[in-house]
Amino acid sequence: MIKIENVSKAFNGEQILSNINITYERGKTNLIIGASGSGKSVLTKCTVGLIKPDSGKVFFDDREFTSLNTQERQEVRTEIGMLFQGNALFDSLTIEQNVMFPLQMHSSMNAEEMKERVDFCLKRVQLEGVNHKYPAEISGGMQKRVALARAIAMKPKYLFCDEPNSGLDPQTSIVIDQLISEITKENDMTTIIVTHDMNSVMEIGEKVIFIHKGKKWWEGDSETILTTDNQELSDFVFASSVMKRLARSSK
């Protein structure tokens, strides 16, 4: 469980987030949706402390993350896996070394066990035979999947995915959504997914949070989203004609 209390953030006088309160539930896939530039990535980074919020608190289960010192934060972070919007793969390391990296830094596994875990993670994101390539040598969608493999390598308690399926074809996209949803259940993780993809919302949106104008505008799930009477949310959701049709048929 991750709890965000009254988090606000401004950049150069421009209010990006104002008084956000959210509880992400454990064992569930928590989705954040919102227009481009609405502050989804900033919110995620404030949650994990990569950006310091101007005010507010963040709790990882019973630990108040915002009040911890550097050392204690580092410890909490070994339980976090994060997929960045821009992948953030280490470009001096091969795919295999990238996924192995957190294991080398924190686990007590021997070389063989690490190799096994890496192969397992890469297989789960449907990547095989790229172990010895460098990030620059594979496609954007493949990089995304490597980044996901790296994020889950340590079996994190908390998983953050910033747009895990942007740049993926619809088929792979579904596979990735399913994978994230599965490992969330298997390991009873608290998973946060930032997305634009209404397909993901319908498939795995157990809890859906809509960010608009720097505020938490709406909260619900993939069922209630179709029948929402919130104007801004329905503008966002039903911009897609597929969604319009889906809503009509569900009524």
Add this chain to the structure above:
Amino acid sequence: MNLLSHMGQFSILMARTFKKPEKMKIFYRQLMFEIDSLGIGSLGIIAIISFFMGAVITIQTASNIDSALIPAYTVGFTVRQSMILEFAPTIIALILAGKVGSNIASEIGTMRVSEQIDALEIMGINSASYLILPKITAAMLINPFLVIISMFIGMAGGYLVSWGTGMIPTSEYIYGLEYDFKVFSVYYAVIKTIFFAFIITAVPSYYGYFTKGGSLAVGAASTKAVVASSIIILIINYILTQLLLV
């Protein structure tokens, strides 16, 4: 940003950098890599520059001596003194500030703007220590050797010129090299070099680490890093010379 806040932020970064590495094995692996890339990778340029510097000092000194009162061995003596006292430690440091400094600033700057540093932090890794400590340690270990090599190559350059041109007898040149030699001058050069090695690696790391923006900002950080480390080297050079020689 003003000087004071730069210094404050730099000190905070260094305090984070000089922490015991989380995994010694990985630290050694990186250290070896940096020794190879920062040290061995600079040998070529250092050899070329030192050789020609020794050669040029020889020609200039020899051609300026027209009084019979000044002995010919002065040439060898001058080459030795200039190579050891100033050229090898300071000029080599300035050249490395350009070569190694821009390299470090752009490498770390790129990692910053592509969120690779954030990725390290999220894994619970002290990114400052992980990225910067091996570079500083490597330079402080390897640069003294580079500088001593530079001294020898410079003196060899002078020897070759005096042999090739016949401007002065090589025996006089050798005599000059040995004349009134004090080992302390080599210690002095090594002490300066260790300070400079820190500046060459720590200052560009600082500029890279706090890069904000995109690839343009990385370029700007790299330029600023080279300028700043060169100026700091010159100032520290002045202070150390005052402290050690006077």
